[in-house]
Amino acid sequence: MKLIYSTFLVFLLFSCSSDRDVDDCIEYSMAGVETAVPNLSTDATGKTFDIAFRVTNGCGSFFKFEENTEENVTTIKVIAKYEGCICTQNAPLLETNYIFDQNIPGTYTLKFTTGNGTFITDTVNIP
Numbered sequence: 574m575k576l577i578y579s580t581f582l583v584f585l586l587f588s589c590s591s592d593r594d595v596d597d598c599i600e601y602s603m604a605g606v607e608t609a610v611p612n613l614s615t616d617a618t619g620k621t622f623d624i625a626f627r628v629t630n631g632c633g634s635f636f637k638f639e640e641n642t643e644e645n646v647t648t649i650k651v652i653a654k655y656e657g658c659i660c661t662q663n664a665p666l667l668e669t670n671y672i673f674d675q676n677i678p679g680t681y682t683l684k685f686t687t688g689n690g691t692f693i694t695d696t697v698n699i700p
Contacts, residue, residue, distance in 0.1 A: 598658035601636060604628055604651045605688020607666065609695060620697045622671045624685070626651045631661030635669045646682045647673070648692070675699050 604626040612621040628634070636654035640647055649671060673683060678699050684692040 632657035
C-alpha cells in the first residue's frame with residue numbers, strides 16, 4: 574500500500590510542477606482595427622490616429638504595429654499579445670495611437686487592416 578501511495582504522490586508532484594515555461598502562455602496575432610480616427614488635436618510632423626481594435630480574450634493587449642509600405646501606400650496591422658494561461662472570455666475593445674511620421678512632402682494612403690479582410694483607408698497630405 575505504501576508503494577502505491579508513494580507512486581501516486583511522486584506522480585502528483587511532478588504533474589503539478591511550477592517550473593512551467595513562461596513562453597507556453599504567450600501568443601501574438603493580428604487584431605482587426607475597428608476604428609481609425611484622425612486625432613486633430615496633436616501637433617506632429619505627420620498625423621496621429623486613435624485606433625480601436627478588438628482582442629479575442631481578457632489576456633489580450635497591444636503589442637506593436639506592422640507596416641508594409643509600397644510607394645505612397647502603407648498597410649498597417651495591429652499585432653496583439655496574449656499573455657496568460659487562464660484568460661477571461663470577454664473580447665474587449667482596446668485603444669492605442671498610431672503616428673504616421675513622414676517628413677517628405679506628398680500624398681500618402683494609409684490602410685488599416687480590419688479583421689474581415691477589408692481596410693479602413695485614410696489619406697494624409699504632407700505639405
